[in-house]
Structures are given as C-alpha cells and as structure tokens.
Amino acid sequence: MQELLTEIAEAAAANPDKGNVATYIPELAGIDPNQFGIAVALADGRVFTAGNADVPFSIQSVSKIFALALALGRVGDQLWYRVGREPSGLSFDSILLLEREDGIPRNPFINAGALVTTDTYLAGSTPREALGELLRFIRAACDDDSIHMNEKVAKSELATGHRNFSLAHYLASYGNLRASVDKVLGTYCHQCAIEMSCRQLALAGRFLVDAPRMPGLVSIERRRRINALMMTCGHYDGSGDFAFRVGMPGKSGVGGGILVISPSRASIAVWSPGLNKYGNSKLGTEAMEHFAHKTGWSVFGVPHGGEGAHV
C-alpha cells in the first residue's frame, strides 16, 4: 500500500496539467497548485500516506457529508421531505431544477441541498452551537481535537458568495428554510471553511466504513445510504464519470479535497487544489482512478488476485 501511494504521489508530481484552482473564493485563489497529498485509513487501524498528506486544506463541500450525518441524526428520514436523493445532472450551484421542482433541491450534496441540510442541523440552535456540534462530530470521527474552521475563508466566502445567497433566498421563497437566510449562510460558510489534512480527513471518514473497529457514529443502515448518495451525487455532474472510473463512493470539495470510501476496507482522502471542468480535483480524481485500478477496490467487483488482493 505504501508503495502504491508513493507511486501515485510521484505520478501526480510529474503531471504537468494540475487543473485550475477555484478563483471565486478569494482566500483560496492564491493557493499553490503544485500540492498533492493522499492518505488511506484501513479498517484494521493502519494509516498510510504520501505527498503533502499533513498539510491542512479547506474541505469545503466535503463537509456536506458530516453535515448530512448530523442532520439525519437530528431529524432522521424527515429530511427527505425537504431535499431529494437524485443526481441533478447539473452543476453544483445550478438553480435550474430548483425552479422546476418547487424549491426542493435534488440532493443534499449540491449547494441548494446542502443549505437545507445546514438549516436542518441548525434548527433551534445558534450558529455557534450548531457549528460546535459539527466540529465535535468531526473531532470524534478522526479522534483529533485540533480540527478547526478558518475564519478568514468563511468571511471571504460570505462576502463574495452571491450564488449561494441567491440559492438560499430562492429556498426561502419556497418556505424551505426555517432559520433566516443570513444565519443559514453564515453557518454554511463556516462549515465549508473547516480545515483538515488528508490524514485527518481519511481518519474522519472511517465512520462510513462498514467494519468492526470503525467509529460507530451512525447506524449501519444510514452509513450505507450516505455512501449510496456519495456514489450517485457526490461529484455533481461528474458523479457518473467518477462512479465509472473509480467505482467507489466519494465526495469532492472545491478546495481540491476528495473523501472516498471503500465500504468494508478503508477511508481514503486525496487532495490537490487544481480542479477539472466539473469543479472536482483534477489530480485527485486521476489519483483515485489509478488507486482503484491497482487495488481493484471497486464496489462493483472483487479483486481476483492482482496487486489489490494482497493489500
């Protein structure tokens, strides 16, 4: 495994096309695209890393997984009255289908759906309390109390995130927000501004790995369902492509991070800031395709010998 990760990190370093760093969040626009990290937390407790695996980055939309788990913990399946479970077929911040579907976002991983999720776990709390609970969840998942939010990134996103404000007001116009737009956006931008390294993120993702030693933060049933949503909706309008190439559920963020789950085996985090045309990490996606090919860890088949079988 260590050999494989080193090989993957070297391939990433050698790749001249790093993708494009997202520019719409000013605080993130200046980041060095020549960074790449990967970490694998196995079900047996071992952790392997390569590259810049201990550099913290802005997890952005990867946070939607933790937010979803928290919201489901709050209201259970009632969440699904307010947000769907279908791929949208459109980009992460599209407002098109929202109009066709009377303010019910397609799924909890596009921005509109994530705003409803945030509104759900925020219900009845102050933003500070709600964000505190979210941090406690993540800290428990990765057993690391140093996880925090980057206030400057949150502020930067709040100041420039017109598209998210537009989506939030749109949801509010359909009565699909309980808290005020400002409160929801404030909480959402802080949630997105959580910073973690690949190592921390891989550890945090273990609560979605179906195996005995993993943190039991959500029930088996819910774990599987979150994985299912990551598979069908985790990469916006590149979800089908990711399922096709990698064959594992994953969730990407505009900061360049991707969390991938191999259901009974491992939680994997990869990070590189440059994005592809769907807004997902370019080198990260390629690294995961490489990883899946070598390990044979697709959920759509089992390894027949080969390198993967020996890990």
Place this chain on the structure above:
Amino acid sequence: MQELLTEIAEAAAANPDKGNVATYIPELAGIDPNQFGIAVALADGRVFTAGNADVPFSIQSVSKIFALALALGRVGDQLWYRVGREPSGLSFDSILLLEREDGIPRNPFINAGALVTTDTYLAGSTPREALGELLRFIRAACDDDSIHMNEKVAKSELATGHRNFSLAHYLASYGNLRASVDKVLGTYCHQCAIEMSCRQLALAGRFLVDAPRMPGLVSIERRRRINALMMTCGHYDGSGDFAFRVGMPGKSGVGGGILVISPSRASIAVWSPGLNKYGNSKLGTEAMEHFAHKTGWSVFGVPHGGEGAHV
C-alpha cells in the same frame, strides 16, 4: 435464501397496490398486474426462485444492458464520444437535455442513449444480423437457446412509439446516428421485445457478476463499469432512490422487469408489471429493498452477521 424469496413473493401477493401497468405499448397494456416473480442466480451456480419466475415477460429496457455490452465489444471506449455517462435527472424519454447538449445523450440507459447504442452495434450489419448477434449473446449468457423476440410487441411499439421516433430524428439532426432512423428504430423495438422469465434473466445477468464460474463475456474492467452505469443511471430519475434503498446496481424495464447485480455474489431478476411514478416496477423495487435489507448485500457495506451473512 429460498425462505427469503418465498417470503418476498408472499409479501408482493399480499400488497394491494400493484402500481400501474404501462399503457403506451398497446400489446403490453392488457397484462395481468397480479403477477410477481423473482429469481436469484448465485455465484456458486445454485438458482433459487419464487412466484411466477418462469413466466416470460417483455424485458424492454433491461435489454439495454446486453446492447451496451455488445456495442462496447464492437467499438470499445469510442462509444463514449457519442453518449455520456452521467445520470440525466430526467425521465426516460426526455428530450430536454439532448437540446442543451448538442445531441449527445446523457447515458446509454435513457432512450436517446440506447438508440445510439443500438446504432453502434448495428453498424455495418443488417438489423437481422445485428439482432441475431444480440440474441446469441443473451443465449450464451443464460445458456438457453429458447430466448426469442416477440414480433407482435415489436410491431406494436414501432407503430405507436412516436416519442422514440422523435428522439431518433433528433439524434439524426445532430449527425449522431449512422444508420437510418427507420433501421435504428426497427432494431431497437425488436431488442426491447425480447422475452425472458425471471429465471432466464437472472442467469443471463451472471456475466456482470465478478466471480470465477460466471460467463466471461466481458472483461472485468468493463463488467465493473457497466455495473457503475447501472448504479448511477439504471432507473432513470429514480436511480438515486434505488441506490439509496437497495444499494445494488440494477436496470429496470417498462415491462416490469428489473435485473440487479450483487457484484461478487449473485444476479437477481424480479418482475411485476405494475410501475411506480418513475416507470420502474413498483413491487419489484419494493421486493429488492426487502431483499437488500434481509441479505445485507448492499455494495455500500458488508453484512455483519444477520441473515445475509449465512447465505
């Protein structure tokens, strides 16, 4: 396993809400909705069935799986220049995204994409030859030479399938059909009119099960990728819901059949003619949810004891 299937068949029989039989293909409109069958072909060679598992039905869009395998065998990854791999977020016969995307259908399982697939395996052959090859593929997969097409259903669909003609001409207007519209439609409607029982369909689906004794009709890589497409796109705009509830790749047809793959374990076919709002078998979907719950065969987790573990 036998006990589980019997339990599922009894639950289906007892359910008063059978869904609605599709009426747009006249030949299928008169079918008795009180039928239900299920068959499981395990990787070890055993087959279990319950209900009307030996009654042949029109497999309709389930045929798109075999057609896709055949087309990929013909042209390999070149197919993906002409059809995408993303969920459409819209109904099976929608023409909306086709216009937004210059005649490239979203995926091979919506009707527009299936027409491109048919055009691909048809290339250079007569419809009779191409359909012969498709039948040979399916007969080899299920080791049963009796599989045939229902000419009356094909004719009925050709005579009334204005929506499919509309899609085909639309593709042609973008130059995304090689053969004539009439030839493509004629072949497509015959392909959809293949009749199989649950037992036969479960056996035929084994080529997508990643296990030693299964028919090696396609490579491991391709097998996984077809499964991935079934997971993200196999149930039209109900694909996310099926992944969420059942957690296994599947492909439904408007005749009420669903083929589901448990990648290393089994091929499962279920059939009941009444449909839900997405155009997928209502009782079939519910049966598969029941089955997944009891066996724990979600690809998004492994069984921890429970009934499933002992199969």
Place this chain on the structure above:
Amino acid sequence: MQELLTEIAEAAAANPDKGNVATYIPELAGIDPNQFGIAVALADGRVFTAGNADVPFSIQSVSKIFALALALGRVGDQLWYRVGREPSGLSFDSILLLEREDGIPRNPFINAGALVTTDTYLAGSTPREALGELLRFIRAACDDDSIHMNEKVAKSELATGHRNFSLAHYLASYGNLRASVDKVLGTYCHQCAIEMSCRQLALAGRFLVDAPRMPGLVSIERRRRINALMMTCGHYDGSGDFAFRVGMPGKSGVGGGILVISPSRASIAVWSPGLNKYGNSKLGTEAMEHFAHKTGWSVFGVPHGGEGAHV
C-alpha cells in the same frame, strides 16, 4: 368615450370572477378585490374616468416603464449590453433563462431585468437621490406633485421578497449589478411602492403617446421603442395573449394596475386588484379587451367606422 367607460366599469362590477389578489406582499394581500377604475387621457388633453379612478393603488411593476425611461436617459443604448429585449416566455420572477444566458436578463420588464434597470439609474447616486429623481420624472409626466411612495409597502416587500433577493444575488454573481444587492433591492422595492390612481397613471403615461401636446420627456425614437417593449414583454408570459386580445402596448403590475398606450391617441390606465394566472389584473385585462373591441384602437389596424371611429 364616457359612455364606453361607464359601460366597462359596470361590466366589471357585474362580473363575479374578480381573480385573486396577490398574497405574497403582505401589505397588499388584504386589499378589497371589488374595486375597479379606468381613466383615459386623450391626446387632445381631455380626461375621462369611470369607477374607482381616483383611488390610489400600488403601481408595482408599472413603475418599470418610468424606471426604464430614466435609465435610458442616463446611459442610452448602453443599457442593452446588460439586459435583453426579448420576451422571456416564462413567469415574471423566473430564474431559469438567467442561468442559460449568463446573467443577462431577457428584458427590462421581468424582475431580473428591472433590477438591472434600477441599478442603472441608481449608479453614482444614493437610493434617496435616485428615487427622488424617479418621483420628479413621474410628477412631471402627470403634472401632479402629490405622487409618493408607500413606505409600509416597500418595507413589507423588502422583508418578504426572497425571490427578488435571489434574483439580485444571482445577477451580482455574474457581475451584472454595480451597486450592492441591498441598495438595489431597497431602491427597487421603493420604486414598486409608488402609489397612483388611474387618473394619475393615465396622465403620467402620456409621455409615451406620440402626439403634439404630450409631455416631451423622451425622444420620439425612444418612445416608440419603449412601446415596442411593452407590446412584446409588458405582460410576462401573457404578453402574446394581451397583444392578441387588446392589440396595444401595455404594462401590468401585481397591484392590479395596467398602463396601456394607444400611440397617437391616448394613455389609458385601468385597475382592479384581482389577478389572472399570469399575474396580470383579470378585470383590467378584460376591460382593455372590451375597450379595444369598441374603439378599434388596435395598433394592428385602423377603425372603419364603428363606434371607435366616432370617439
């Protein structure tokens, strides 16, 4: 003419189906739907009225005409780089086409386009100054210094107008607003909260009537063009229907007012609070159809004798 207006007012009073008062602006929801007024300001200076022609109402989107004239006076044809001139085919507050067209609203009479118009006449001024200029324009047009804004309605709309906030942030995300979203919305909601009676509105509309004694606030060319926009876009997705039935350019507001121009003859204002399915005054539209039929004042033909010829 007086006879005709009396007849029309009586027909309106006798009509049991008054349409539905808009409920989304709380301050307007409580209005009595049994009100109807009409006023005609002829090119020769005479004014005729019937019904509640002196009751002030919230002109809402009718204000977009005055705002457009003011914005064109500021920047001339440069406005058309930021907003189109085509009917949208969609409802007044739709966000759909905005996404297809990269933040350029279809025309200045749908809400998104009106926000750009407001942003244009606001440029470089405070909202107070800009609104002062707008009021001066309207007061000059109708020669009545009592025209004012209803602060309560403006506040009510600002507090509940999530859809407009959504549109404004959407425009801002494309860089198509110069002033801040809050400033634009504040100005826009005050503009919509202007109150006028039918008599005042008919008088104010005279600057669009191509005739010698009318107020010369805009050039002939511009006058015609504003009329053209009213004809193709003045009634949202009911514009074609209004052109078909009435045959004169008009602009409606959700408060139930409609301003209609008979280019060389008259400015006509009609008001009744109940709306039809397009969000235009139901009785007002019917009254104008009646009026057009009797007078023959369609721009698409000249009267051949008949009642209209003698007015």
Place this chain on the structure above:
Amino acid sequence: MQELLTEIAEAAAANPDKGNVATYIPELAGIDPNQFGIAVALADGRVFTAGNADVPFSIQSVSKIFALALALGRVGDQLWYRVGREPSGLSFDSILLLEREDGIPRNPFINAGALVTTDTYLAGSTPREALGELLRFIRAACDDDSIHMNEKVAKSELATGHRNFSLAHYLASYGNLRASVDKVLGTYCHQCAIEMSCRQLALAGRFLVDAPRMPGLVSIERRRRINALMMTCGHYDGSGDFAFRVGMPGKSGVGGGILVISPSRASIAVWSPGLNKYGNSKLGTEAMEHFAHKTGWSVFGVPHGGEGAHV
C-alpha cells in the same frame, strides 16, 4: 418612396456583411448571397420595387402566415386549444418548451406550432387538395396564378429535415396531430417550398393591411390578430429585437424573405438570402430598420412631418 427603396437597395449592395445562407436545406445552400430585393404594395394600389424584386425565392416560414389564415378559416378559435399565442423565447426549432407544456407549441410561427397549423388545414383532405387550397388562397391574395411550389426544394427538405420529423413525432406522442406524421410533414415541406418574388409576396400580404381596397380574405378582427402574432412571435427569438428596431409586425423565412405589414398603409416584402444569428435575413432586417426610420411607419407612433409623412 421609389427614392427610398433605391437608397435601401444600394445600401444593401454596398454592405459587405451579407450574413450566412442557411445550409441545412441542401437545395437552398447554393444560393447567391449577393441578392437583395424589396417591394412595397401601398393601400392605394401602387407598387414600388427596387433590387431583385422580381426574382422568385423560397418563402419557407413566411408561408406560415397564409397557413395560419387558412387554418383559422377552417376551425376558427378552436385552433388555440392546440397551439398557444406566446413568444417562445427560444429558437425556431427548439423542442424544449414543448416538453414543459405537454405538446402544446408556444405559437403558430415556431416550427412545432406550424406543424399543428398544417395538420389543421389538412384535416379531412388529401395533401394535394390542402396544398391546392393554400395555393388558391395565395394566388387570390396576390392576384397571380403563376405562384407554385418548388418540388425539388420540398423533396430536399423532406429528406434532410430530421428536426422537423422529431418535432412532428413529438407532437404525435402527445396526440396533437390528427393526420399521420408523414402526411403532415409532406404537406408542410411543400408549403415551405412555395416560391414568390418580393413583388408577389408584397401583393399577397395585402390581405393583412387594414384598408378599403385590400383583398378581403379574412375578417378585420382576424387580420389584426394575425398581425399581433407576427409582432410578438414572427421572428423567433429575435421577435423582440425586430419589434424594437422596426416597430411593425413581420414574418421571416429561412430563405431570406420577410413580409412586413404597416397596418393601414402597406404590405412590404424584402429578401436577401444571408441570415443573422436568429435565422432571419440579415440585410432584410437592416433594410426594414432603415425603412421604418425613414418612413416613421412604426405602429408605436405616428409620423410628425419628416420624410415618412410625405409618402
């Protein structure tokens, strides 16, 4: 007037940017773009022409006006149950809104709506009879029995018009065609293949001019309403722009012809084969803008002296 037309023809000849000739109908693709003709048939009976005003061209979608008049003559306002009266905001052959609106085309001038119109006047007749009646209507309107259809153009369009076949099957799938798709398309393509010169077309358009000596083929009311539809929908998604620039109702065709009505004054035909981005004649549109500016014949104002007043 003669002087003005000569000036316009010279400006057209001098303009280096002729637009692009439509290539999707092979028979029309080879036409010389350096042709320009204009003809004005005044209400008093006089006719003025300039340029290639006697060269016959394929009137294509301009035929939709005559077809609409014929269909309305057949079924009157019942037509409006099957086709709308609103601008579509989309291109002439778009299928998008058709899906949103359950197979009811937006208006009779986009292709989908024109197919319903053709189906309406075809009802109960053979295509030959129906086309004969259409030709008789046009011949009567322009008092010229030489008007005919170009069989080669009709065949060429039938053989390549996949988009129109797609639209027709789409309508059929919603039950919005009475005759068979082949019959409707055959009739439609022949209708579009009618050939006329500017002089003939200007004469034929007089039935829409509201004046004593004009051919009384339709009632005053209907005449106005057809003009209203031309104003709001006659130039596809360039209708608003044409109304804004020219201010008169008009209908364009992909062959480069435009018929424009000045309601009480004249019928005007202009032709040049090169098209602008909306699919309307580029030089023709510019010529009409020039013409409207000089004559002041906008329906949205009356001439105050100036050249227009002296015609």
